[in-house]
Amino acid sequence: MSLRSRIQDDMKAALRAKESARLAAIRLLLAAIKQREVDERIAELDDQAVLATIEKLVKQRRDAAAQYEAAGRAELAAAERFEIEVLSAYLPARLTxxxxxxxxxxxxxxxxxxxxxxxxxxxxxxxxxxxxxxxxxxxxxxxxxxxxx
Missing domain, CATH: 1.10.10.410 (Arc Repressor Mutant, subunit A)
Known part of the structure; x- marks a missing residue:
């Protein structure tokens, strides 16, 4: 099963379970993947390209969370950290x-x-x-x- 298929299956599961925050994060990821496919004019990204997209989104979320915390917006920083948690589940284990x-x-x-x-x-x-x-x-x-x- 490709990584993209796994993400789509997780989106369906989140939809059935009515997990709106998780569903929003997964939809955001799928939209970024689709956007990259359209931009690069390819049918479907391979797993390496999907991983690169996920890493980019995680980095953006980390930057946003840091900015929200600096501005005293703890609730928005918590939302960004939740998205990082959802997205990080698709990344392989980090090396020491x-x-x-x-x-x-x-x-x-x-x-x-x-x-x-x-x-x-x-x-x-x-x-x-x-x-x-x-x-x-x-x-x-x-x-x-x-x-x-």
């Missing part, structure tokens, strides 16, 4: 820092990168391996620290 470091070591060996100038080559190897499993900003930070040491 030790697992990310092991992947960085493997990527450095595979790409031959040894200096900060070679960071792009190492990231090109890491990105497909870690997509959806780790925050790429965190991966970049760890890689930069490793290459500058």
């Amino acid at each position: 820092e030790a697992e990310i470091t092991a992947e960085i070591d493997a990527a450095l060996a595979a790409s031959g990168a040894s200096t900060a100038a070679d960071m792009g080559r190492a990231m090109a190897v890491l990105k497909p391996r870690l997509a959806g499993k780790a925050d790429m900003g965190e991966v970049s930070r760890l890689l930069r620290a490793r290459l500058s040491a």
Whole structure:
């Protein structure tokens, strides 16, 4: 079963259970997926593209929640955190820092990168391996620290 099919099944289940907040979050996700399909003129996104869309939406929700909290709007921040929780259920389990470091070591060996100038080559190897499993900003930070040491 594809990730998109799973999301559609969850939407139907939320509709039957009358979970309006969950249903709204899932519909938002499906709308973003459909919008990307229309923009890119493809029939159906593969699971990797769906994961990238989910990550983008989660990042937007995190930013919005932080802004709402800074503005003293706790109820809106809570709604954003709920959407993050719903969307995160579709993401694969996150890797620990030790697992990310092991992947960085493997990527450095595979790409031959040894200096900060070679960071792009190492990231090109890491990105497909870690997509959806780790925050790429965190991966970049760890890689930069490793290459500058």
